[in-house]
Amino acid sequence: xxxxxxxxxxxxxxxxxxxxxxxxxxxxxxxxxxxxxxxxxxxxxxxxxxxxxxxxxxxxxxxxxxxxxxxxxxxxxxxxxxxxxxxxxxxxxxxxxxxxxxxxxxxxxxxxxxxxxxxxxxxxxxxxxxxxxxxxxxxxxxxxxxxxxxxxxxxxxxxxxxxxxxxxxxxxxxxxxxxxxxxxxxxxxxxxxxxxxxxxxxxxxxxxxxxxxxxxxxxxxxxxxxxxxxxxxxxxxxxxxxxxxxxxxxxxxxxxxxxxxxxxxxxxxxxxxxxxxxxxxxxxxxxxxxxxxxxxxxxxxxxxxxxxxxxxxxxxxxxxxxxxxxxxxxxxxxxxxxxxxxxxxxxxxxxxxxxxxxxxxxxxxxxxxxxxxxxxxxxxxxxxxxxxxxxxxxxxxxxxxxxxxxxxxxxxxxxxxxxxxxxxxxxxxxxxxxxxxxxxxxxxxxxxxxxxxxxxxxxxxxxxxxxxxxxxxxxxxxxxxxxxxxxxxxxxxxxxxxxxxxxxxxxxxxxxxxxxxxxxxxxxxxxxxxxxxxxxxxxxxxxxxxxxxxxxxxxxxxxxxxxxxxxxxxxxxxxxxxxxxxxxxxxxxxxxxxxxxxxxxxxxxxxxxxxxxxxxxxxxxxxxxxxxxxxxxxxxxxxxxxxxxxxxxxxxxxxxxxxxxxxxxxxxxxxxxxxxxxxxxxxxxxxxxxxxxxxxxxxxxxxxxxxxxxxxxxxxxxxxxxxxxxxxxxxxxxxxxxxxxxxxxxxxxxxxxxxxxxxxxxxxxxxxxxxxxxxxxxxxxxxxxxxxxxxxxxxxxxxxxxxxxxxxxxxxxxxxxxxxxxxxxxxxxxxxxxxxxxxxxxxxxxxxxxxxxxxxxxxxxxxxxxxxxxxxxxxxxxxxxxxxxxxxxxxxxxxxxxxxxxxxxxxxxxxxxxxxxxxxxxx
Numbered sequence: 001x002x003x004x005x006x007x008x009x010x011x012x013x014x015x016x017x018x019x020x021x022x023x024x025x026x027x028x029x030x031x032x033x034x035x036x037x038x039x040x041x042x043x044x045x046x047x048x049x050x051x052x053x054x055x056x057x058x059x060x061x062x063x064x065x066x067x068x069x070x071x072x073x074x075x076x077x078x079x080x081x082x083x084x085x086x087x088x089x090x091x092x093x094x095x096x097x098x099x100x101x102x103x104x105x106x107x108x109x110x111x112x113x114x115x116x117x118x119x120x121x122x123x124x125x126x127x128x129x130x131x132x133x134x135x136x137x138x139x140x141x142x143x144x145x146x147x148x149x150x151x152x153x154x155x156x157x158x159x160x161x162x163x164x165x166x167x168x169x170x171x172x173x174x175x176x177x178x179x180x181x182x183x184x185x186x187x188x189x190x191x192x193x194x195x196x197x198x199x200x201x202x203x204x205x206x207x208x209x210x211x212x213x214x215x216x217x218x219x220x221x222x223x224x225x226x227x228x229x230x231x232x233x234x235x236x237x238x239x240x241x242x243x244x245x246x247x248x249x250x251x252x253x254x255x256x257x258x259x260x261x262x263x264x265x266x267x268x269x270x271x272x273x274x275x276x277x278x279x280x281x282x283x284x285x286x287x288x289x290x291x292x293x294x295x296x297x298x299x300x301x302x303x304x305x306x307x308x309x310x311x312x313x314x315x316x317x318x319x320x321x322x323x324x325x326x327x328x329x330x331x332x333x334x335x336x337x338x339x340x341x342x343x344x345x346x347x348x349x350x351x352x353x354x355x356x357x358x359x360x361x362x363x364x365x366x367x368x369x370x371x372x373x374x375x376x377x378x379x380x381x382x383x384x385x386x387x388x389x390x391x392x393x394x395x396x397x398x399x400x401x402x403x404x405x406x407x408x409x410x411x412x413x414x415x416x417x418x419x420x421x422x423x424x425x426x427x428x429x430x431x432x433x434x435x436x437x438x439x440x441x442x443x444x445x446x447x448x449x450x451x452x453x454x455x456x457x458x459x460x461x462x463x464x465x466x467x468x469x470x471x472x473x474x475x476x477x478x479x480x481x482x483x484x485x486x487x488x489x490x491x492x493x494x495x496x497x498x499x500x501x502x503x504x505x506x507x508x509x510x511x512x513x514x515x516x517x518x519x520x521x522x523x524x525x526x527x528x529x530x531x532x533x534x535x536x537x538x539x540x541x542x543x544x545x546x547x548x549x550x551x552x553x554x555x556x557x558x559x560x561x562x563x564x565x566x567x568x569x570x571x572x573x574x575x576x577x578x579x580x581x582x583x584x585x586x587x588x589x590x591x592x593x594x595x596x597x598x599x600x601x602x603x604x605x606x607x608x609x610x611x612x613x614x615x616x617x618x619x620x621x622x623x624x625x626x627x628x629x630x631x632x633x634x635x636x637x638x639x640x641x642x643x644x645x646x647x648x649x650x651x652x653x654x655x656x657x658x659x660x661x662x663x664x665x666x667x668x669x670x671x672x673x674x675x676x677x678x679x680x681x682x683x684x685x686x687x688x689x690x691x692x693x694x695x696x697x698x699x700x701x702x703x704x705x706x707x708x709x710x711x712x713x714x715x716x717x718x719x720x721x722x723x724x725x726x727x728x729x730x731x732x733x734x735x736x737x738x739x740x741x742x743x744x745x746x747x748x749x750x751x752x753x754x755x756x757x758x759x760x761x762x763x764x765x766x767x768x769x770x771x772x773x774x775x776x777x778x779x780x781x782x783x784x785x786x787x788x789x790x791x792x793x794x795x796x797x798x799x800x801x802x803x804x805x806x807x808x809x810x811x812x813x814x815x816x817x818x819x820x821x822x823x824x825x826x827x828x829x830x831x832x833x834x835x836x837x838x839x840x841x842x843x844x845x846x847x848x849x850x851x852x853x854x855x856x857x858x859x860x861x862x863x864x865x866x867x868x869x870x871x872x873x874x875x876x877x878x879x880x881x882x883x884x885x886x887x888x889x890x891x892x893x894x895x896x897x898x899x900x901x902x903x904x905x906x907x908x909x910x911x912x913x914x915x916x917x918x919x920x921x922x923x
Contacts, residue, residue, distance in 0.1 A: 092448070095444070095445050095448040095449075096448060096452060098445065098449075099445075099448055099449040099452045100452065102449065103449075103452070103453075106421070109417060109421060110453070110456075112417065112815065113414045113417060113453050113457070114453060114456045114457050114460060115457075115460070116410040116413055116414055116457070116812060117407075117410050117411075117414060117453065117454055117456075117457025117458070117461070117502075117505060118456075118457045118458075118460035118461040118463075118464055119406060119410060119461070119464065119808060120403070120406045120407030120408075120409070120410035120411070120457075120461075120505070121407060121454075121457050121458045121461035121498065121501050121502055121505065122460070122461030122462065122463070122464030122465050122468060123403035123406055123407070123461075123464070123468055124400075124403050124404060124406075124407050124497075124501055125458075125461055125462065125465045125468075125494060125497060125498045125501070126403075126464070126465045126468035126469045126472055126488070127396070127399050127400050127403050127468075127472065128400075128494060128497045129465065129469060129488035129489065129490065129494045130396065130399075130469065130472050130486065130488050131396055131400065132488070132489075132493060132494065133301075133486055133487065133488045133489065134301050134302070134388075134389060134392050134396065134486060135389055135392065135393060135396065137383065138382045138383055139233070139295075139298060139382060139383060139384055140235075140292075140294050140295050141233040141234050141235055141295070142233065142234025142235075143234070143337075144381075144382035144383075145380075145382050146337050146338045147233075147335055147336070147337055147338075147380075147381035147382055148195075148335065148336050148337075148338060148344065148347065148378045148379065148380070148381045149178065149333075149334075149335050149378070149379050149380065149381035149384075149385070149386070150178065150180060150188070150333075150334040150335065150336070150351075150376065150378065151176055151177065151178050151376070151377045151378070151379055152176070152177065152180070152355070152374040152375060152376050152377060153170055153174040153175065153176045153374060153375050153377055154174060154175050154176075154373075154374035154375070155174060155175075155372065156175065157372055158175075158372050158373065158374055160328065160330045161326070161328025161329060161330075162322065162328065162329050162330065162331075163177070163179055163330045163331070164179060164322070164329075164330070164331035165177055165178060165179035165330070165331060165333070166178065166179075166387040167179075168387070168390075176377070177330070178333050178334075178385065178387075179330040179331050179332065179333065180200075180330060180331075180332050180333070180334050181326065181327045181328070181329055181330055181331075181332065181362070182200075182311075182322075182324045182325065182326075182329075182332055183325060183327045183358065183362065184327070184334075184355065184358045184359065184362075185198070185200045185226070185332055185334050187354055187355075187357075187358040188334060188336070188351060188354060188355075189226075189228075191354050192336070192347075192350065192351060192354065193350065194338065194339060194342045194346060194347040194350050194351070195336035195337060195338060195339060195342075195347060195351075196232070196336075196337045196338070196339050197228050197231065197232035197336060197337050198228070198232075198334065198335075198336040199225070199226045199228045199229045199232045199233075199334070199335055199336070200225070200226040200229075200311060200332050200333065200334045200335075201223055201224060201225045201226070201229060201297070201298060201299065201311075201332075201333055201335075202223060202224045202311070202314075202331060202332050202333060203221075203222075203223045203297075203299045203300070203303065203305060204221070204222040204223060204224065204305075204317075204318075206587060206590065206747070206748065207219040207220055207221050207222055207590075207779075208220050208222040208280045208281055208307055208317060208590065209279075209280070209281050209282070209587070209590040209591055209775060209776065209777050210278060210279065210280055210307065210777075211278075211279040211774070211775040216770075216777075217770075217774060217775045217776055217777040218777045218779075219587070219590075219777045219779040220262070220306045220307050221303060221304065221305045221306050221307075222280075222305050222306065222307040222308065222309065223297055223299060223305035223307075223308050223309075224308075224309055224310070224311045224313070224314050225243060225248075225308055225309075225310065225311060226248055226310075226311050227243060227244055227245030227246070227247060227248030227249070227310065227311075228245060229243065230242035230243060230244075231244070232335075232336075232337050233298070235291065235292065235295055236292065237257070237289040237290055237291055237292070238260060238290050238291070238292050238293075239263070239271060239273075239274055239289060239290040240257075240274040240287070240288050240289030240290060241288055241289045242257060242288075242289050242291070243255065243257055243288075243289075243308065243309075243310055247288075247310045248310040248311055248312050249312060250312055252310070252312070253286065254283060254284065254285040254286065254309070254313055254316065255285060255286050255287075255288045255309070255310070256278055256280065256285040256286070256287055256288065256307055256308065256309050257287075257288060257289045257290070257291060257307070257308045257309075258287060258289075258290055258291070258306060258307055258308075259290070259291050259295075259296070259304065259305065259306045259307075259308075260290055260291060260292060260293040260294075260295075261293070261304070261306065262306035262307065263290045273287060273290075274287055274288065274289065274290070275287065275288075278307075279775060280307065280309070280317055281316075281317040281318070281590045281591055281592065282590075282591040282592050282775060283316050283317060285309065291308075297384070298333075298335060298381075298384035298385065299333075299384060299385050300384070300385050300387060300388040300389075301383075301384070301385075301388050301389055301392075301486070302388060302485050302486045303388075303485075304485065311324070311332075312324065317590075318590075319589070319592060320589065320747075327358075327359075327362030327363075328362070333385060335381045335384075336381075344378055347378060348376065348377070348378040351376055351378065352375065352376040355374075355376040356371075356373050356376075359373055359374065360373060394876070394877075395794075395877070398873065398874055398877065399472065399801070401870075401873075402554075402557065402801060402802060402805050403805070405550060405553065405554055405805065405809070406554075406805050406808060406809070407501070407505065408550060409547055409550045409551065409554070409808070409809045409812050409813070410505075410812065411505050411508045411509040412509070412543050412546050412547045412550070412812075412816070413547060413812040413813075413815060413816050414453065414509045415508075415509040415510070415512055415513055415543055416540050416543040416544060416547070416816040416819055416820065417815075417816075417819060418450070418509065418510065418513035418517075419512075419513045419516060419517075419540045419543070429442055429517060429518060439518050442514075442517075442518050443514045443515065443518055446510065446513065446514035446517060446518075447506070447507070447510050447511065447514050449510070450506045450507070450509060450510020450511075450513075450514070451502075451503060451506035451507070451510065452506075453506065453510075454502040454503065454505045454506030454509075454510075455502055455506070457502065457505070458498050458499065458501065458502030458505075461498065461502075462490070462495075462498060465490065465494075465498075466490075469488050472797075472801075540816075540819075540820045541820060541852075541855055543816065544813070544816045544817050544820050544855050544856075544859070545855050545856075545858050545859040545862070546859070547809075547812060547813040547816045547817075547859070548813050548817075548855065548856050548858075548859025548860060548862075548863060548896065548900070549859045549860075549862040549863035549866060550809060550813075550863065550866075551806070551809035551810050551812070551813040551859075551863065551896055552859065552860055552862075552863025552864060552866070552867060552892060552893060552896055553863050553866050553867045553870055554802070554805045554806045554808075554809035554810075555806040555809065555810065555892035555895060555896060556863075556864075556867040556871060556888060556889055556892045557802050557805070557806070557867070557870070557871065557874065558799070558802035558803045558805065558806035558892075559806075559885075559888035559889075559891060559892050560802075560871060560874065560878055560881060560883065560885060560888055561795065561798045561799045561802045561803075561874075561877075561878075562799045562802075562803065563878075563881045563885065563888060564795050564798075564799070564877070564878050564879045564880075564881055565792060565795045565796055565798075565799045567879050567880045567881060568727055568728070568791075568792045568795055568879050569792060571723075571727055573625060573626060573722065573723040573727065573788065573791075574625065574661065574720060574721055574722030574723060574731070575660070575661065575662055575720050575722075576625060576659045576660050576661050576722055577659070577660035578625070578784040578785045578788055579785065580754050580755060580756060580758070581659075581752050581753070581754055581783065581784035581785070582752070582753055582754075582755060582758045582761055582762060582781070582782075582783055582784075583624060583750050583751070583752050583780065583781070583782050583783070583784055583787065584750070584751055584762065584765065584778050584779070584780060584781045584782075585748055585749065585750050585751075585778070585779050585780035585781075586605075586748070586749055586751065586769070586776060586777075586778060587747060587748045587749070588601055588773075588776060589746070589747050591773070591775055591776060595742060595743070595744060595746075596675075598746055599675075599739065599740055599742070601772070601773075602620060602652075602739065602746075602749065603740075604772065605751070605768065605769065605772065606618045606619070606620065606652065606751070608768045608772075609751070609753060609765060609768065612761065612764045612765070612768075614755050614756060614757050614760065614761060615753050615754070615755050615761055615764075616753070616754040616755065617654070617657075617658040617753065617754050618652075618658070618751065618752070618753045619651070619652040619654050619655045619658035619659065619751070619752050619753075620651065620652045620655070620739065620749050620750065620751045620752065621649055621650065621651040621652065621655055621749070621750055621752070622648075622649050622650045622651070622739075622746060622747075622748070622749055622750070623647070623649045623724040623750075624724065624750050624752070624784070624787065625659075625722055625723060625724060625784065625787070625788060626723055626724070626725070626726070626727055626787060626788050626790075626791040627724060627725075627750070627787065628725060628726055628791075629724075629725075630647045630648075630649065630724050630725055630734075631647070631648050632645045632646065632647055632648065633645065633646075633648050633704055634704075635702045635703060635704045635713075635735075636702060636703045636710070637691050637702045638700075638701070638702070640691065644691065644733065646683075646687055646732070646733035646734050646735050647724060647725075647732065647733070647734035647735070648734070648735050648737055649724060649734060649735070649736050649737065650737050650738070650739040650742050650746055650749075651669075651736050651737070651738065651739060652738075652739060653668070653669040653670065653671060653673065653738055653740065654668075654669075655669075655736065656668055656669075656682070656719055656736070658752065658754070659722075659752070661719055661720055661722055662719065662720045663682075663717055663718070663719055663720075664685065664718045664719065664720060665696075665697075665698055665717060665718040666682070666698040666715070666716050666717030666718055667716050667717050668682070668717060669682070669716075669736075669738045673738045673740060673741060674740045674741065675740065675741055675743075677741070678714060679711055679712065679713045679714065679741055680713065680714050680715075680716045680738065680741070681713045681714070681715055681716070681735045681736060681737050682715070682716060682717040682718065682719050682735070682736040683697060683715055683717075683718055683719070683733070683734070683735055683736075684718070684719050684720070684721050684722070684731070684733065684734045684735075684736075685718060685719070685720060685721045686721050686731050686732055686733050686734070687733030687734060687735065688718050690733055691733065697715045697718060698715060698716065698717070698718070699714065699715065699716075700714075700715050701713060701714050701715070702715070711743070713735075713737075719736065726791065727791040727792060728879055750780070751765075752784065753765075758783065762781055765778070766778055795879070798877070806892075810895070810896060810899055813859075813896070813900065814899055814900055814902075814903035815903075817852075817855065817856065817900055817903050817904060818903045818904070818906060818907060820852075820855075821849055821852055821903075821904055821907040821908070822907045822910075824849070824852070824907075825849060825907045825908075825910055825911045828911070829914060832845055832848075832911050832912075832914040833914050833915070833916040834916070835848075836914055836916045837916040842912035842913075843912075845908075845911050845912040845914075846905075846908040846909065846911070846912045848908075848911070849904065849907060849908035849911050850901075850904055850905065850908050852904060853897075853900065853901065853904055856896070856897060856900040856901075856904075857897070860893045860896060860897060863893075863896075864889055864893060867889065867892075868884060868889075871883035871884065
């Protein structure tokens with residue numbers, strides 16, 4: 001009894017306010033001793049229960065009366081408020097202590113609930129951190145909401161002389177882009193009255209070749225900016241100074257600004273780096289400043305330029321760049337800052353007139369309403385360029401929907417577990433009611449337990465967030481035409497999101513069980529009698545049905561992505577041998593190499609590579625299999641009225657042999673196919689089939705127009721089809737052209753060599769290239785097999801993610817079904833015993849439980865209907881598969897029904913094995 005008394009004292013003690021405990025502690029002990037004397041005098045279980053209830057009721061009454069008196073005699077209203085706050089906090093801490101003590105008493109339930117919630121909350125947090133980093137984050141600049149981005153829309157009959165940049169379509173079918181000529185930018189800058197400043201920038205997607213005293217050559221992401229770029233954004237430097245208007249003038253000294261990350265990586269954070277010289281594409285620049293950490297420019301998300309130079313210095317680093325004064329070259333991105341009090345529409349009206357006049361003047365036409373001219377459109381510039389963001393929006397929304405489904409299933413599952421557990425707590429709740437607790441007080445206690453579970457799940461989910469982010473970042477980056485780097489941050493916004501999701505989840509899965517658990521009469525609760533078995537299990541059954549429906553959706557989505565991955569892997573990319581092939585890239589044109597010097601350099605490099613031990617074959621090309629890049633040129637084929645635009649791939653003379661691409665007809669390239677020899681080409685099967693279907697193409701000619709001077713090219717061979725672009729695209733017409741006959745610079749080229757030891761082979765190649773030109777960087781080192789596998793990376797990641805979601809959903813649905821049937825079997829133990837005593841067969845008892853599978857069938861039917869609507873949102877992400885693919889729907893439903901049948905059979909077998917003697921005495 002002493003041990004029981006101590007526990008009872010501890011329970012009663014925390015029902016009193018802190019001030020009361022300090023003042024009346026001894027009197028409380030004395031009152032409890034008197035109550036315990038009453039307890040000892042009672043006989044039997046029922047009498048002792050009455051005594052226990054009397055003790056608790058007296059203690060709570062005393063506590064409430066004394067607490068009310070303390071509030072009434074409080075000398076000041078602020079003291080009343082403080083006392084109420086302290087009482088609220090004390091009650092909250094009491095509820096939390098009780099909740100965690102309850103969790104410790106039921107570790108299995110706690111583990112399942114917390115892990116389920118951690119998976120859902122962690123996945124949602126990871127996706128939100130990615131969404132914030134890509135779609136929501138504003139530029140870290142002064143008043144980003146006042147920035148505007150210049151776009152223009154035009155009909156197809158408006159043509160630019162040349163265009164560099166993104167081109168898209170509006171909902172009305174117009175072409176839209178952010179690329180503008182440099183003279184138009186100057187007109188905006190000089191004539192606007194609605195903008196404080198107008199600035200321009202351009203990302204050098206090929207990068208800059210960077211070297212210096214004691215520095216190894218490397219290729220670095222770079223950008224060009226106008227002189228007002230940094231001042232308009234309100235961005236300073238942590239070291240040195242930024243580029244200003246004086247640096248962006250003809251004849252100014254070449255200067256450069258570097259990012260904080262590049263300063264740390266390349267210069268080790270040395271303050272003395274300012275004033276050093278850099279060799280950029282062979283030209284000398286002076287380093288004048290370092291930008292602040294976190295500022296990655298105003299370009300596309302995930303592309304952080306590490307070096308910035310003035311716009312006027314573009315010709316010095318690129319011989320192939322557009323002339324700044326060429327009004328027919330559309331390449332520059334322009335932004336501005338609105339003046340205070342000026343709206344977007346007002347600025348657009350003024351700038352539209354400037355734009356039309358500028359474009360019309362450059363073309364010598366009247367800018368009237370009948371002129372075919374583009375229309376200016378100003379958009380929000382607070383996040384910089386938006387093309388990559390728009391591409392990432394759909395996959396991110398799909399991922400968010402998938403992980404949201406996981407969280408919803410987890411919440412439904414935990415709600416079902418709480419409802420199943422509520423039956424065992426009915427007496428506890430009834431006793432609380434009997435000693436004076438109101439329904440609201442008990443509901444608050446139960447909600448506190450739910451919120452505590454959700455908080456534990458959220459805390460564990462944060463650890464899961466880091467792993468999930470590593471999976472999601474490469475997944476979404478596959479939707480861009482080039483590599484991007486996204487680094488989600490676990491900042492205050494993400495933590496606030498996690499907290500919010502945890503609280504909402506706790507309320508979502510806790511409110512219904514809390515209300516349901518307290519909806520009974522006091523007498524029936526003390527006797528463990530509810531309102532009937534059917535009414536008790538209606539809500540849990542509904543939750544199981546909902547879980548099954550959501551699981552069907554998850555399984556169908558997983559099946560569609562797995563089917564897409566299977567279809568992509570079955571695509572024939574061409575009869576090439578990718579084993580042990582190492583790729584690396586060079587771009588001598590960055591260092592000012594002429595076409596003749598490039599050809600000579602490539603030939604010498606391949607000769608030296610062939611002499612390296614372990615290297616079997618060496619070749620080079622502009623495009624590589626599934627490299628997602630290539631170039632097209634317009635050619636005229638005799639007999640066709642309109643020109644066609646096949647892919648052109650400049651290759652080494654031994655390219656087909658080195659890559660094991662079969663030559664189906666004619667001959668391959670020879671060493672004699674040089675610049676002053678007759679121009680030759682090899683076409684693929686697709687081109688031969690499409691343009692030479694009724695004749696032998698060998699010996700035929702087609703003309704390629706370069707600068708208005710068409711050059712005839714003789715077809716000397718036909719090669720098998722190989723996909724050089726994206727795996728989802730069919731192989732189109734293409735031409736192999738010997739690099740030794742290229743009339744223009746080749747730009748970026750890829751070398752390929754076969755070796756059994758790629759690591760030593762790459763090291764040897766680096767040494768060779770450094771010996772030939774120390775300022776020429778090697779980049780893009782990879783294996784051909786890895787590059788081909790990367791073509792299906794996004795589908796593989798989606799298949800993994802959706803499969804995990806489907807398996808988790810299936811597991812949780814089965815746990816929910818098992819839980820509700822186990823609860824039903826436990827409650828009906830006496831019934832099963834009576835049936836068994838009256839001669840019922842085991843099969844009939846199993847059937848009584850198994851008929852509850854109608855919940856699964858109803859859930860499957862609802863899930864299939866929901867999946868039919870939901871999968872339409874991912875139709876563009878599928879490959880050779882309908883979003884209503886019947887085999888996938890049927891297989892998903894069959895898998896769920898089969899696994900659910902096993903989950904239902906386990907409690908059904910337990911019901912069939914009930915011992916009638918034990919069951920009849922079941923309490």
